[in-house]
Amino acid sequence: MSTAAAWGMLLLAGLLDVLWALAMKSAQGYTRPGWTLLSLLLLAGFVWLLGRSLSVLPVGTAYAVWTGIGAVGTLLAGALLFGESLNAWRLGGIALVLAGIVLLKLAPA
Template sequence: MTPSMAWIALVAAAGLDVVWALTMKRADGFRHLGWTLASLAALAGLVLLLGRSLRVLPVGTAYAVWTGLGAAGTVLLGAALFGETLTLARLAWIALIVLGVIGLRFQEV
């Protein structure tokens, strides 16, 4: 796997992390079978993609990018889909997370 493909896999894993968190919310403590199965599928996919990216990328960088993008995406979609509070301060902190991810992308392999 090339470094570029590893980064694509890592960003896709972060996207599935967002899907996993949102489907967990919809599963409502595993009370809804369809959402529970979707959650487990997203979890399996994100672990697979994260594992593939780790063949090339340093684990510290990959973990920081995966959790950072996953957290940022979940906050934004949580606000859009569930009406969760999104203040200017929260947006500023999310922007810092994204800037950190961009910095790591150009610092590493």
């Protein structure tokens, strides 16, 4: 697999992580079977994609980038979909996480 494909899989894994978190919230503590099943499928999908990307990418960088995508994406989705707070502190945190992701992506392996 090429490095570009591995980064693409990692990005998709991060996006599935965000969708997984949203499905988990909608599952309401595993009381809604459809949402629960969807969350488990999304979980399996992002774990598989992350594992495939790790066959090429450095584990520390890949894991940090994946968790950053999940954290930032979930925070933004929570604000947009559920009206969760998005204040200056949270926006500053997002900026720091994004800066860290960019630095990790650009750093020599």
